[in-house]
Amino acid sequence: KNQVEQSPQSLIILEGKNCTLQCNYTVSPFSNLRWYKQDTGRGPVSLTIMTFSENTKSNGRYTATLDADTKQSSLHITASQLSDSASYICVVSPGGGSQGNLIFGKGTKLSVKP
Amino acid sequence: GAGVSQSPRYKVAKRGQDVALRCDPISGHVSLFWYQQALGQGPEFLTYFQNEAQLDKSGLPSDRFFAERPEGSVSTLKIQRTQKEDSAVYLCASSSPWGTDTQYFGPGTRLTVL
Numbered sequence: 001k002n003q004v005e006q007s008p009q010s011l012i013i014l015e016g017k018n019c020t021l022q023c024n025y026t027v028s029p030f031s032n033l034r035w036y037k038q039d040t041g042r043g044p045v046s047l048t049i050m051t052f053s054e055n056t057k058s059n060g061r062y063t064a065t066l067d068a069d070t071k072q073s074s075l076h077i078t079a080s081q082l083s084d085s086a087s088y089i090c091v092v093s094p095g096g097g098s099q100g101n102l103i104f105g106k107g108t109k110l111s112v113k114p
Numbered sequence: 115g116a117g118v119s120q121s122p123r124y125k126v127a128k129r130g131q132d133v134a135l136r137c138d139p140i141s142g143h144v145s146l147f148w149y150q151q152a153l154g155q156g157p158e159f160l161t162y163f164q165n166e167a168q169l170d171k172s173g174l175p176s177d178r179f180f181a182e183r184p185e186g187s188v189s190t191l192k193i194q195r196t197q198k199e200d201s202a203v204y205l206c207a208s209s210s211p212w213g214t215d216t217q218y219f220g221p222g223t224r225l226t227v228l
Contacts, residue, residue, distance in 0.1 A: 034216070045219070
């Protein structure tokens with residue numbers, strides 16, 4: 001069964017610290033992997049998207065990595081800010097079929113404290 | 115408009131009532147998606163349109179759920195005879211039709227069935 005597992009489920013860090021969120025997937029075939037940020041009461045917003053051949057991609061203080069062999073991805077947040085408090089969702093596209101049938105993880109809820 | 119908009123933002127329905135949720139995608143985006151997000155969970159795919167054609171409705175949980183996009187722009191998700199388990203946030207997203215283009219999400223409609 002196609003699944004996306006994220007860890008930790010929740011995380012509390014102090015402002016200015018770094019953190020890394022993990023995503024493991026069993027989706028096959030694989031087309032691409034995306035990280036979204038979802039603020040409370042808002043829709044998800046894309047941070048990064050990576051295809052099979054990409055190992056790392058950065059977007060400001062966010063850096064995503066992808067190991068397609070081990071089917072693992074991580075999202076590293078550098079010098080966290082209070083506005084980073086949100087849920088971070090890993091999304092995998094199985095490809096080969098409906099473009100809409102993305103597989104979403106349950107998200108990691110990040111709280112950045114002053 | 116500049117982004118995906120959804121209305122209403124909040125909807126309270128009594129069990130058994132019918133509801134209609136509206137999505138206005140980004141102008142020019144031919145692909146439109148509906149997702150259901152339960153509290154504390156990631157979004158789950160419901161259905162996908164390309165222009166007015168509903169290409170995938172495999173995620174609709176029952177025949178009480180119906181979606182349409184008659185002119186290839188605005189879409190409506192209708193839920194008939196609502197049940198308590200239908201309570202969730204319903205997210206709409208739009209994107210360009212091909213490849214790895216990012217889905218842009220609306221703010222969602224929070225449906226509460228009493």
